Amino acid sequence: MVSSNNKAGLRAGSRKAYRIGAESGVSLSGLILVLIVLGALALVLIRVVPAYVEYRAIQGGIVKAKSTGGTVREMQESFDKNADINNVTAISGRDLVISHDGGDTEISFEYEKRIPLAGNVSLLIDFAGTTDPSGVVSKPDTAAK
DSSP, rough: OOOOTTTTTTOTOOOOOOOOOOOSSHHHHHHHHHHHHHHHHHHHHHHHHHHHHHHHHHHHHHHHHHHHHHHHHHHHHHHHHHHHHHTTTTTGGOOOOEEEEEEETEEEEEEEEEEEEETEEEEEEEEEESOOTTTTOOOOOGOOO
């Protein structure tokens, strides 16, 4: 039952009273702030996604190079052919670390990708991958260089 002194038309005993004609919603400044944050996130995503796609192409390339087998040079050439097809520019076959552990060949890689965001602000991502089931990335032998 509605009491006569309750002008909003709410049931008696209801604790929440709403003002008739009250406005609710997002203010213009709040909307602008949300759009700025979403724009910044979109900018980062637009710049990072191609680097991640290239990383996935490199991972697929080392798996194919390992499956072709042969000498170290043949595996490097196989990777280079795959890299040309997938438009990989971050590394080449010469950058791969090819190791023979216990008669099984494993291929690893490591590289850094610097992504410019705005002005002098950039994002640095370290990528690494291997065909080794343990996931341990082999480091290049720097003493031989």
